[in-house]
Amino acid sequence: MPHFKKLLEPGFIGPFRLKNRILKMGSTLGFYPWQDGHIQQEVIDAYENLAKGGVALVTVGAAPFGVPPGRGYLMDDDRFLPDMARLAEAIRKHDCIALVQAFHIGPMLPPFLRSEKLEPVAASSLRKEELPLPFLSPPRGLEKGEIKRIIEDFVSLAVRAKKAGFQGIEINAACNHFLNTFLSRAWNKRDDEYGPQNIENRARILTEILEGIRSENGRDFLIVVLINGAEIGLKDGITPEESRGIAQVLEKAGADAINIRAEFYFPARDPSRKDSTHFPDVALYPEPPFPVKGLMDERRYGRGGWVPLAHNVKKGVSIPVIVAGRLDPLLAEEVLEKGFVDFVYLNRALMADPELPKKLLEGRFEDVRPCTGCLTCFDNNERGNPPLCQVNPTLGKEKALEVWIATKRKKVLVIGGGPAGMEAARMAALRGHQVLLCDKSPRLGGSMLLASIVKGLEREDHLKLISYYERQLKKLKVEIRLNLTVDRSFVEKVAPDVLIVAVGGAHQIPSVPGIGGKKVLTGKALQEKLRFFLRFFGPKALISLSHIWMPIGKRVAIIGGQIQGCQLAEFLVKRGRKVWVLEETTEVGKGLPEVLIKPRLLDWLEAKGVRILSEAKVKRIHEKGVEVSIEGLRDEFIEVDTVITALPLLPNERAVKEFEGLAPEVYAIGDCKEPQLIVDAIAAGFNLGRTI
Ligand SMILES: Cc1cc2nc3c(=O)[nH]c(=O)nc-3n(C[C@H](O)[C@H](O)[C@H](O)COP(=O)(O)O)c2cc1C
Ligand code: SF4
The missing domain is CATH 3.20.20.70 (Aldolase class I)
Structure with missing residues (x-):
């Protein structure tokens, strides 16, 4: 200590x-x-x-x-x-x-x-x-x-x-x-x-x-x-x-x-x-x-x-x-x-x-x-907005968001241990509810854990936040079941008063000819690979290992140039890869903190030789690379060894529907309801945990 x-x-x-x-x-x-x-x-x-x-x-x-x-x-x-x-x-x-x-x-x-x-x-x-x-x-x-x-x-x-x-x-x-x-x-x-x-x-x-x-x-x-x-x-x-x-x-x-x-x-x-x-x-x-x-x-x-x-x-x-x-x-x-x-x-x-x-x-x-x-x-x-902290949803709203002990103790089942699920579980338990939190991964953290492997721990450190949640949930006697894929029959067996669905968003897979090819790694496949390796290595070890070996070629095209794509580009450049970022819209870097981080990262990526193309629509993925239409004006063929999709998530309507009507109160929060940033997921978990 x-x-x-x-x-x-x-x-x-x-x-x-x-x-x-x-x-x-x-x-x-x-x-x-x-x-x-x-x-x-x-x-x-x-x-x-x-x-x-x-x-x-x-x-x-x-x-x-x-x-x-x-x-x-x-x-x-x-x-x-x-x-x-x-x-x-x-x-x-x-x-x-x-x-x-x-x-x-x-x-x-x-x-x-x-x-x-x-x-x-x-x-x-x-x-x-x-x-x-x-x-x-x-x-x-x-x-x-x-x-x-x-x-x-x-x-x-x-x-x-x-x-x-x-x-x-x-x-x-x-x-x-x-x-x-x-x-x-x-x-x-x-x-x-x-x-x-x-x-x-x-x-x-x-x-x-x-x-x-x-x-x-x-x-x-x-x-x-x-x-x-x-x-x-x-x-x-x-x-x-x-x-x-x-x-x-x-x-x-x-x-x-x-x-x-x-x-x-x-x-x-x-x-x-x-x-x-x-x-x-x-x-x-x-x-x-x-x-x-x-x-x-x-x-x-x-x-x-x-x-x-x-x-x-x-x-x-x-x-x-x-x-x-x-x-x-x-x-x-x-x-x-x-x-x-x-x-x-x-x-x-x-x-x-x-x-x-x-x-x-x-x-x-x-x-x-x-x-x-x-x-x-x-x-x-x-930007002149009211206070906002990623991890402390009450900052600047202390009186409006006071927390009270629940008047009736409820049995709460949370499916999904990402930021929204962990915060909802923490708040619910803090208020006196009996909470069971399940996740299909070997460790809590959800997309935040996987993102922190890509983002690294240098400037931002989300692993410390995950460890904080792990400690708090344990202290609050939240029952945690990992490596468990929850289905309807499991929920029926538990019979919760409140069911919180926080299973994360759905991956976007662009419908491009060649997307199923061998050189393509979709966001979903990447997450599954990381989850698999997490069974054997801790996240810190995985970050270190990625500097030595990754199943990713020397030249990489990233489909998606928002926060996910730009941070992945940084990760790959730091591991010696030559990178192209292909963003379909006009806005590159959406989701990155605008004032200090976005300009720095984009400037650095360009200095490192990353080609960042906006209004770049991938037309086809070939054996040897990607065919891209740029600004609808010209086509370009980019020769690469690996193509990775790093697109924003979509609401996970199917998963949310699966659990409908299984408890007197059912709520969907976080990315499965509306994919946003970590700050939004934690706020959603807090707001729900505070009111059930
Ligand atoms: C939201 C925000 C507003 C800030 N406003 C001021 C300010 O008005 N005056 C000032 O001297 N520093 C300001 N700073 C800088 C902080 O005083 C401090 O130097 C900086 O946050 C580094 O300390 P930390 O790493 O402990 O946050 C601000 C920082 C943040 C995050
Ligand atoms: S840097 Fe992020 S976590 Fe830290 S105080 Fe600011 S918003 Fe909160």
């Missing part, structure tokens, strides 16, 4: 004693319908739930400047004081320190939010060709008077926050937001005292904000400053040494703690696609774009990737240093134990399981629901 001695140890930041070392990183959870700038009750409930889960400190997601009203909530006026006070109180009543994060979006103002009154601004005016990110609109460099007004905005937000009951503020001067454009030589071309001539000048805007807040709010107000530990891959970007120097200046100016992340700039073959990220796990996906040794910890595919940069800063300051970035409890404990940082900020791990600290405190590590790293939350957030 792992211990979490360091994580659970109290510590001090400034004058405040924190009950443990686990802090909730400032992040918008998602967006609720606009209420004239007022903080929505759901936001307050979500933060209260996080505080209740046992974190020592919650930083409330960004109160932004430099964006027009209309999304999220505001804190830039005293009329929001009562809302802010309710939010601070909801956090503080659980013995949790309440901070608010403030940032100015600066040059990152998206084009659709621009108006005559609102333009992208930065330390300096930059021409298009000088911009670190070519897709941005050139920002206008601010006059000194305008800088002073922004400093005042930060100070008055801190004053308002204190009045409302917040105990501190985090100033976000990282990423490529406004404040960072002063710290970075790539952005800052000024020739006055805010210019790049030395570290003091670069940090001057921040030191003036710090001094302003200190003089208004005094010493008993916590100030954390979030800065880039480096701008990796950016010419004239912040270096680790400079970051340490900036932190030293901030310490002198009165900061209580420094929070370190990095901004990672991808080299893109097409400059218009050049992008950056502050997620270390995304930085290295699908593989490191250049050698990163010495800049980040690349050993665990980005998990804890920014720790060396934070450690570098810690060596130069005496105030606490905090780091975030794909940390889980085990890694966080290790990082603290080695003295690399003083506190850890967790974000996604706490969104996936807000009770994580409490569970560690109670010695229930095995009950922590792991974040899979899927980034559904971020993708959803970027």
Whole structure:
């Protein structure tokens, strides 16, 4: 049983004693319908739930400047004081320190939010060709008077926050937001005292904000400053040494703690696609774009990737240093134990399981629901939607989705141990029902298990989630029968009160001449093969073995270019195959997280020589390859050794029909009803398990 001695140890930041070392990183959870700038009750409930889960400190997601009203909530006026006070109180009543994060979006103002009154601004005016990110609109460099007004905005937000009951503020001067454009030589071309001539000048805007807040709010107000530990891959970007120097200046100016992340700039073959990220796990996906040794910890595919940069800063300051970035409890404990940082900020791990600290405190590590790293939350957030987590269906809907013990104990039979079936079984058992869960495979997980063999465990890890379900179902005394194909007579024998059909979707087999040929591996056949091998090997062993041997030729055509086809292409390229992706529609990569993952994966596949053809209709599969009609305009013959179908599933109407009327209550959920993503399957299982 792992211990979490360091994580659970109290510590001090400034004058405040924190009950443990686990802090909730400032992040918008998602967006609720606009209420004239007022903080929505759901936001307050979500933060209260996080505080209740046992974190020592919650930083409330960004109160932004430099964006027009209309999304999220505001804190830039005293009329929001009562809302802010309710939010601070909801956090503080659980013995949790309440901070608010403030940032100015600066040059990152998206084009659709621009108006005559609102333009992208930065330390300096930059021409298009000088911009670190070519897709941005050139920002206008601010006059000194305008800088002073922004400093005042930060100070008055801190004053308002204190009045409302917040105990501190985090100033976000990282990423490529406004404040960072002063710290970075790539952005800052000024020739006055805010210019790049030395570290003091670069940090001057921040030191003036710090001094302003200190003089208004005094010493008993916590100030954390979030800065880039480096701008990796950016010419004239912040270096680790400079970051340490900036932190030293901030310490002198009165900061209580420094929070370190990095901004990672991808080299893109097409400059218009050049992008950056502050997620270390995304930085290295699908593989490191250049050698990163010495800049980040690349050993665990980005998990804890920014720790060396934070450690570098810690060596130069005496105030606490905090780091975030794909940390889980085990890694966080290790990082603290080695003295690399003083506190850890967790974000996604706490969104996936807000009770994580409490569970560690109670010695229930095995009950922590792991974040899979899927980034559904971020993708959803970027689109302006309400909070959404793949594994935690209640995130942001805590009050609406409260769970109650069932009034009548029922006998529940769940057919299918995929994400929908496992979650339905877990919820039903949690509420007191007697549950039997059956699956035809040797292991639980359904399509999620098979998908994780293809996806691998580097960026996303669904095996950990399956193990979590296995542990929970066992603890909740769910009876599990594997290697069992359930039929009508079995159901009749069990005679359940509730029958949940979660058998998974039906495979699409395109009706193309030659589809039955020897060189074709359909999605169904592939799944059956994997299931067969799972009888002898664990999924991790299968992943390793696939690097040595697979019954798949050197040149492969994949029929289907949505999420399934693109992830299969990545799998095959990483195993030395030459790949063609043939997508019948105009949209390649549908289902992949749009913002960070899809562009990266498609760019990488192209760089690896994968030919991705949209509007590509397979006309015939021959002995030697596939005949494809492209855009209905021309035909092409592609010589390949293997053809694999990787198409979205279809509803499994036949299976659903088979079980109709076999129990007083019969429900179909998950892919067999409507094939969707894992997030939808888990939500469907949760919603059903919560109500039966
Ligand atoms: C949905 C979402 C919204 C975020 N919003 C913010 C934000 O407003 N301010 C910020 O500093 N970081 C934001 N982040 C980044 C997180 O603070 C954090 O650095 C990142 O999630 C890495 O930590 P983790 O691996 O523990 O999630 C956001 C992340 C996510 C997933
Ligand atoms: S499981 Fe996915 S959606 Fe949930 S917090 Fe983790 S990355 Fe975000």
